[in-house]
Amino acid sequence: MLADARxxxxxxxxxxxxxxxxxxxxxxFAVLVLVLFGLALDPDRGVLTRATPGLYWxxxxxxxxxxxxxxxxxxxxxxxxxxxxxxxxxxAGYFLGKFAAVAAQLVVLQLVLVAGVVVLYGADLAGPLLLxxxxxxxxxxxxxxxxxxxxxxxxxxxxxTLVPLLLLPALAPVLLGxxxxxxxxxxxxxxDGWGWCGLLATFxxxxxxxxxxxFGTLLxxx
Amino acid sequence: xxTLTQTTDDTAPDGGAGAAPRSxxxxxxxxxxxxxxxxxxxxAYLGLVTSDPDVVQGDAVRLFYVHVPVVSLMYLxxxxxxxxxxxxxRKRTDGWDALASSSAEVATIFVxxxxxxxxxxxxxxxxxxWTWDARLTSTALLFLLLLGYLALRRYPAEPAARSKVSxxxxxxxxxxxxxxxxxxxxxxxxxxxxxRGLDTKMEGNQLTTYAVxxxxxxxxxxxxxxxxxxxxxxxxxxxxxxLDVAIAERMADxxxxxxx
Numbered sequence: 001m002l003a004d005a006r007x008x009x010x011x012x013x014x015x016x017x018x019x020x021x022x023x024x025x026x027x028x029f030a031v032l033v034l035v036l037f038g039l040a041l042d043p044d045r046g047v048l049t050r051a052t053p054g055l056y057w058x059x060x061x062x063x064x065x066x067x068x069x070x071x072x073x074x075x076x077x078x079x080x081x082x083x084x085x086x087x088x089x090x091x092a093g094y095f096l097g098k099f100a101a102v103a104a105q106l107v108v109l110q111l112v113l114v115a116g117v118v119v120l121y122g123a124d125l126a127g128p129l130l131l132x133x134x135x136x137x138x139x140x141x142x143x144x145x146x147x148x149x150x151x152x153x154x155x156x157x158x159x160x161t162l163v164p165l166l167l168l169p170a171l172a173p174v175l176l177g178x179x180x181x182x183x184x185x186x187x188x189x190x191x192d193g194w195g196w197c198g199l200l201a202t203f204x205x206x207x208x209x210x211x212x213x214x215f216g217t218l219l220x221x222x
Numbered sequence: 223x224x225t226l227t228q229t230t231d232d233t234a235p236d237g238g239a240g241a242a243p244r245s246x247x248x249x250x251x252x253x254x255x256x257x258x259x260x261x262x263x264x265x266a267y268l269g270l271v272t273s274d275p276d277v278v279q280g281d282a283v284r285l286f287y288v289h290v291p292v293v294s295l296m297y298l299x300x301x302x303x304x305x306x307x308x309x310x311x312r313k314r315t316d317g318w319d320a321l322a323s324s325s326a327e328v329a330t331i332f333v334x335x336x337x338x339x340x341x342x343x344x345x346x347x348x349x350x351x352w353t354w355d356a357r358l359t360s361t362a363l364l365f366l367l368l369l370g371y372l373a374l375r376r377y378p379a380e381p382a383a384r385s386k387v388s389x390x391x392x393x394x395x396x397x398x399x400x401x402x403x404x405x406x407x408x409x410x411x412x413x414x415x416x417x418r419g420l421d422t423k424m425e426g427n428q429l430t431t432y433a434v435x436x437x438x439x440x441x442x443x444x445x446x447x448x449x450x451x452x453x454x455x456x457x458x459x460x461x462x463x464x465l466d467v468a469i470a471e472r473m474a475d476x477x478x479x480x481x482x
Contacts, residue, residue: 152387156379165373166391169366170398173405180409192408199405206397214390217311 001093008089008097013104015074022070022105027112030063034116043121052123053182057175059113060106061142065164067105068146071098072154081154084219091216095147099211103143110135127185130193134185137197138178140204145170148211151218174203246452254445258438265438268431276428282346287431289339291439296336299329299447300364300395303371307392310385316458319385322392323375324450328443330368337361356410360403367398381461
């Protein structure tokens with residue numbers, strides 16, 4: 001299973017490295033969202049600074065949608081699904097691989113976005129340990145749920161419209177948890193930060209477990 | 223040749239798919255419907271005329287007789303959808319598929335009604351239609367989750383693939399609702415003073431009125447569920463039927479040309 005996961009993740013990341021579609025469009029899109037928030041919420045009135053954690057995570061969520069859709073779009077060519085099925089790849093391994101590739105892209109994206117909020121919003125990165133833990137837990141949560149809902153869309157050959165409607169309400173707890181935990185870290189006081197981090201971790205574990213269990217069902221021939 | 227799967231499902235009033243019924247009503251729904259037609263006006267009369275205004279809330283309390291029954295029932299069809307989705311994955315029969323689909327529709331109606339009546343009540347008692355209260359927020363998110371599920375159900379795709387995908391999303395409905403509920407109540411408990419609890423001590427005819435209203439809404443829930451189930455069931459059969467007819471015609475064509 002893990003070997004299969006490594007194969008799939010390697011394949012996806014190689015495609016992204018070579019085509020640079022994900023990085024060339026997803027990262028600029030995320031930065032664009034940051035700039036648009038700046039335009040919408042006049043930066044001089046302090047709203048941006050106060051809202052930084054929320055805006056940051058919304059930018060991550062929107063970009064994650066792109067990453068998920070891209071992850072399954074590369075396999076939408078005719079025959080690819082059949083070829084994958086014939087290759088005898090373990091469905092759970094396939095899920096883990098897609099999940100790992102999306103998560104890796106989200107990590108790269110967040111490195112850029114963190115630099116973005118520091119430069120553009122003047123965020124002061126206090127509480128680095130809690131911030132990193134939050135980012136890791138939220139990334140796992142977003143990538144696992146995204147991969148699960150993404151394959152649904154791939155199964156129906158849906159184009160881009162249904163995934164956000166299904167995924168975003170389900171990710172509402174992640175947005176809440178990640179925002180509150182980051183807020184706690186940035187405020188310097190840890191407060192409930194670790195509790196929220198725990199919620200994110202629970203969400204991630206649930207969705208990874210669910211993906212491992214049900215991915216086979218979703219991939220099977222109808 | 224047929225691809226029809228005959229199932230017997232205890233929730234299917236008339237069970238089999240043999241002779242397609244001309245309406246979505248059955249004897250059960252006609253009896254239920256009649257009882258509702260008789261009892262609903264009684265409940266309305268009790269709630270609007272004979273029930274005393276509340277000491278604290280005045281006439282606003284009359285919304286209670288609609289809002290509370292609706293809200294108390296709205297989680298039932300949501301849970302039913304998840305259970306039916308699990309059962310579909312195990313049995314793969316149309317009955318469970320139709321049950322999942324129809325209970326999500328009924329759930330959406332009840333959750334939507336709960337939100338609307340809640341907002342109206344909020345405007346009267348709190349002075350605002352909407353507040354980021356834990357219950358309101360998590361109910362709104364549940365409504366959006368249900369809308370997503372219904373959008374998936376309506377998506378023009380191959381029926382078998384859609385059933386499978388819907389089942390997985392349906393299974394996730396209850397866990398998602400729980401996650402949303404806990405995260406939102408935790409969030410609000412940090413940011414807002416104690417939830418505006420309502421003193422729900424009822425007396426005299428208030429209790430009677432509430433009991434009647436609750437009963438009427440239970441009947442409405444059952445009546446709607448049966449109709450929705452039969453619609454879902456018939457549309458599944460119709461989709462299959464179209465396919466069968468098309469395949470039969472195609473095969474007849476092939477036979478005709480092949481025989482030459």
